Amino acid sequence: MKNILVTGGAGYIGSHACKALAKAGYTPICYDSLERGHEWAVKWGPLEQGNILDKTRLEEVLKQYQPEAVMHFAGYISVEESVKAPALYQRNNVEGSKVLIDAAVAHNIKQFIFSSTCAVHGIPNQQIITEDLPIKPINPYGESKAEIENVLRDTALKNDFAYVALRYFNAAGADRDGEIGEAHEPESHLIPLILDTAAGKREHISIYGTDYDTPDGTCVRDYIHVNDLAEGHVQALRYLEGNAESQVINLGTGKGFSVKEIIDCARKITGKTINEKVESRRAGDPSYLVASNDRAKTVLGWQPQHSQIETIIETAWRWHQTR
Ligand SMILES: NC(=O)c1ccc[n+]([C@@H]2O[C@H](COP(=O)([O-])OP(=O)(O)OC[C@H]3O[C@@H](n4cnc5c(N)ncnc54)[C@H](O)[C@@H]3O)[C@@H](O)[C@H]2O)c1
Structure with missing residues (x-):
């Protein structure tokens, strides 16, 4: 090997x-x-x-x-x-x-x-x-x-x-078999922070800016x-x-989700209350960051298989609960 x-x-x-x-x-x-x-x-x-x-x-x-x-x-x-x-x-x-x-x-x-x-x-x-x-x-x-x-x-x-x-x-997200997952200390990524809030470890999830030029005003990411x-x-x-x-x-997947869409999806999947708090924009946050993945598809033959937003949050939530 x-x-x-x-x-x-x-x-x-x-x-x-x-x-x-x-x-x-x-x-x-x-x-x-x-x-x-x-x-x-x-x-x-x-x-x-x-x-x-x-x-x-x-x-x-x-x-x-x-x-x-x-x-x-x-x-x-x-x-x-x-x-x-x-x-x-x-x-x-x-x-x-x-x-x-x-x-x-x-x-x-x-x-x-x-x-x-x-x-x-x-x-x-x-x-x-x-x-x-x-x-x-x-x-x-x-x-x-x-x-x-x-x-x-x-x-x-x-x-x-x-x-x-x-x-x-x-x-x-986390490994679909639940063997490993995200464990950053301190955590700065949106989904684990939302799940910490769902689990009662944080009082609220901060939303930095609701006045971006996006459909619901919050930043869109892939x-x-x-x-x-x-x-x-x-x-x-x-x-x-x-x-x-x-x-x-x-x-990347080529599809973007706003911060509010991610929080709503996490509410559905966890069944928990997730309090949000609107804060001012952070410097250097673009409104949209969404990938063109044409090159990955044509050059590598790569296709995202597990990146539906529900799968991402479900696997992350399962991992979060076992940690
Ligand atoms: N997480 C993301 O969304 C994201 C996005 C874009 C790029 N990346 C890049 O992907 C890579 C992995 O990210 P991650 O989220 O798994 O980070 P992570 O912090 O979970 O893992 C990084 C690992 O590198 C080790 N490490 C750091 N400095 C080292 C050094 N000098 N020598 C040996 N080991 C060292 C750490 O101990 C850690 O295990 C990073 O290079 C990051 O910049 C991550």
Whole structure:
């Protein structure tokens, strides 16, 4: 079985990718500092604790397992934190990724899959986002991802190395078998915060702005089930195994839901009262962020299978109750 190094494999999306890789016949080697991940989420291959900034440890693991490819999820993920502590994001997300990419090239790894984000576009001037829209991040988190996309492009130009940068929209939901799910600390994502409110752990869910140019005035986002994201990574790997050229590809459903629609759906699924509180807009929140997923369909043959909003909230709620 081929080994795949999965950095950040103890985190939310990385652990679902490890499960999908194992199902597809690969051995995921989880490389994670466990700073923001969970040992319990590593179930489908060995856990090698380490930091991507630690070149010596990384090389030791690469030498031991000789992975065919790298899937790189490790990083910090909060826009808000990145604004407060930009140097932290520069070091962990940018410098760390550079150390990892250099080590991968030095170890003759030719295939690399990177977790990027639609945040590289900042505030796009259209509702449906295609991959070729301008790269204009508006916070250090988005900047860190845009910078690594550039590093990957330059690395592929100079080496026998190809990559797929997958730009996720809003990752959501939990494993459909209930084995793993989202557990960020602190949590900043909308659906788990709504479910915390449904479970009585929070008094209300905050709605930041009801005067956006959208049908109900609240922000519209594209929610993609984490099992679909994970499957997209396996398909990107298979694509690269066919000696294909590097790509930047959106992973989203192409359909948007407003904050109010998500809250209403959560009320239906949980049967609970979910109090809401309207607050002022947050800086840098675009009205719409919805993916064009044509490239994922044509290049990878990928189709979202589990991203109906009810499935996303049902799986997240089931996971939330067992935690
Ligand atoms: N969650 C989303 O909606 C979303 C959207 C777009 C992009 N992404 C990207 O996807 C990736 C995974 O996101 P997630 O939600 O699973 O995050 P997560 O915080 O659940 O997982 C990240 C994992 O990386 C590990 N890690 C962080 N820095 C590390 C380092 N220097 N060395 C080793 N391990 C390190 C953490 O311990 C954690 O287990 C991130 O790169 C994120 O930027 C996420």
